[in-house]
Amino acid sequence: MDVDVVARLRTAAGRRLLAQASGLLAAGTDTLAATARLRATSTDHELVAAALTQAQLRAAARPRFGPDAEVMLWTRAGLEQATRAVVARHRAARYAALGPHRTADLCCGVGGDLVALARAGLAVLGVDVDPVTAALARANVEELGLGADVEIRADDVTRTDLTGCDAAFLDPARRDRAGRRTFDPAGYAPAWSFVAELAARIPATGVKAAPGFPHALVPAGVEAELVSDAGEVKEAVLWHGPLATPGVHRRATLLPGGASLVDDPAVAAPAVRPAGRWLHEPDGAVVRAGLVAEVAAALDGWLLDPRVAYVCTDHDVGSPFTRRYAVEDVLPFQLKRLRALLRERGVGDVVVKKRASAVDPEDLRRRLRLPGHGPTQTLVLTRVAERPVVLLVRPQP
Ligand SMILES: C[S@@+](CC[C@H](N)C(=O)[O-])C[C@H]1O[C@@H](n2cnc3c(N)ncnc32)[C@H](O)[C@@H]1O
Incomplete structure (x- = not known):
């Protein structure tokens, strides 16, 4: 897709084709048949192909962007990299609470964060180095009726003029040259060194990184927020x-x-002791943020193993940061013994959860050879003092 196709998609003819394409796909028409039907109504084959792609991308965007997905225009890479609406909204609220004069959304992509920032009532400058992506970001804020206080620039964020911006959000591209995700900040674009430069110029700066971003690289005085959704x-x-x-x-x-x-x-x-009556599994954001001790303290609980993020209690207590399980049995992990126990109890199938265990859950399910009918048992595979153990647990609502 080029900038001209983005413009043509927004003409009356482009909108009509896109609406038809969405209708055909929603009715289950396959791509070949849909292409033939659309070509019967338009001689602009490039626009037909673009409309079909957009219809497919809108359908893929729906779970993460809700009704906005039906209005926005996408590229596949732009959609894959866009911040989902619930996360972008949460972030935008922090900017809105600060009340900046103008916020720079650097590496704005097709506008996941941009839309949330504009919707939070902020004046925004969106910058993306890719002209098509920048054109899509512009189209998206306009289509959503959020364009009044938004400027979009196709430019390199390391060189663009940020005069007048007193807050910034940077969402670097985390892909290598082949388009694969990279978890190494050294592979981010723009280069990670730009973060310190930006924060020196605009102190109110937020930077998005992969969840596995090493704590050791977080500078002093910087708050690292780990965010999970569902x-x-x-x-x-x-x-x-x-x-x-x-x-x-x-x-x-x-x-x-x-x-x-x-x-x-x-x-x-936290103290380390054998399992209690309840097992609490902290959310991944808690684990990645290194806050398991805080959760254990809040629950007045202990760990099964100092290096494994399972908290135990004997009292029935819950936390918004954990999933809770009633512990029914704890045994050393031995396939034959586990199989015999599950069969004796008439278990039909298992759900396997694990931390610090090398066992492949699907492989274990196969090897247990359970009948498939009868109650489902949840198993937790983990390690205690380097020994593999299995806990038979009941998930609590
Ligand atoms: C992770 S995506 C941004 C996603 C965006 N926050 C959203 O929610 O839709 C990163 C973007 O950075 C852009 N980019 C990479 N290097 C850049 C640079 N030096 N200047 C401007 N944009 C850049 C890429 O074109 C890509 O669109």
């Missing part, structure tokens, strides 16, 4: 200057609910 860790954000919460180094935020936990230097390392 239990899946999505990103780390490094909050600089006035965007950081004073005294907070690490934070875990669980969306869509928004429960947020921060580090507490007064919390000691």
Whole structure:
């Protein structure tokens, strides 16, 4: 797709084709047949192909972007890299609370964050080096009626003029040259060194990084927020200057609910003891943020193993940061013994959860050779003092 096709998609003819393409795909028409039907109504074959692609991308975008997906224009890479709406909204609220005059959305992509920032009432400058991506970002804020206070620039963020911006958000591309995801900040574009440069120029800077971003690289005075959505860790954000919460180094935020936990230097390392009556599995954001001790302290619990993020209690207590299981049995992990026990109890199938275990859950399910009918048993595979153990547990609502 080029910039001209983006413009043609927004003409009356382009909109009509896109609406038809979406209708055909929703009705289950396959791509070949849909192409033939659209070509019967338009001689602009390039536009027909673009409309069909957009219809497919809109359908793929729906789970993450809701009704906005039906209005926005996408590229596949732009969609893959765009911040999902619930996460972008959460981030934009922090900027809105600061009340900046103008916020630079650097590496704005097709506009996942841009839309949320504009919707939070902020004046925004969006910059992306790729002209087609920048054209899509412009189209998207305009189509959503958010364009009044938004400027989009196709430019390199390391060179563009940021005069007048008193807050910035940087979402570097985390792909290598072949388009594969990279988890190494050294492979980000623009180069990671730009972060320090930007934060020196605009102290109110937030930077998105991969969830596995090494804590050792978080500069002093910067708050690292790990964000999960529906239990899946999505990103780390490094909050600089006035965007950081004073005294907070690490934070875990669980969306869509928004429960947020921060580090507490007064919390000691949790005790380590054998399993209790309850097992608590911290959300991935809590684990990645290094806040398991904080959760254990809040639950008045202990760990099964000092290096494994399972918290135990004997009292029935819950936390917004954990999933809770009633512990029914704890045994050393031995396939034959486990199989015999499950069969004796009439178990039909298992759900396998694991931490610090090398066992492949699907392989274990196969090797247990359970009948498939009868109750399902949840198993937790882990390690205690280097020994593999299995816990038979009952998930609690
Ligand atoms: C992860 S995506 C941004 C996604 C965006 N936050 C969203 O929610 O849609 C990164 C973007 O950075 C852009 N990019 C990479 N290097 C850049 C640079 N030096 N200047 C401007 N944009 C750049 C890429 O074109 C890509 O669109």
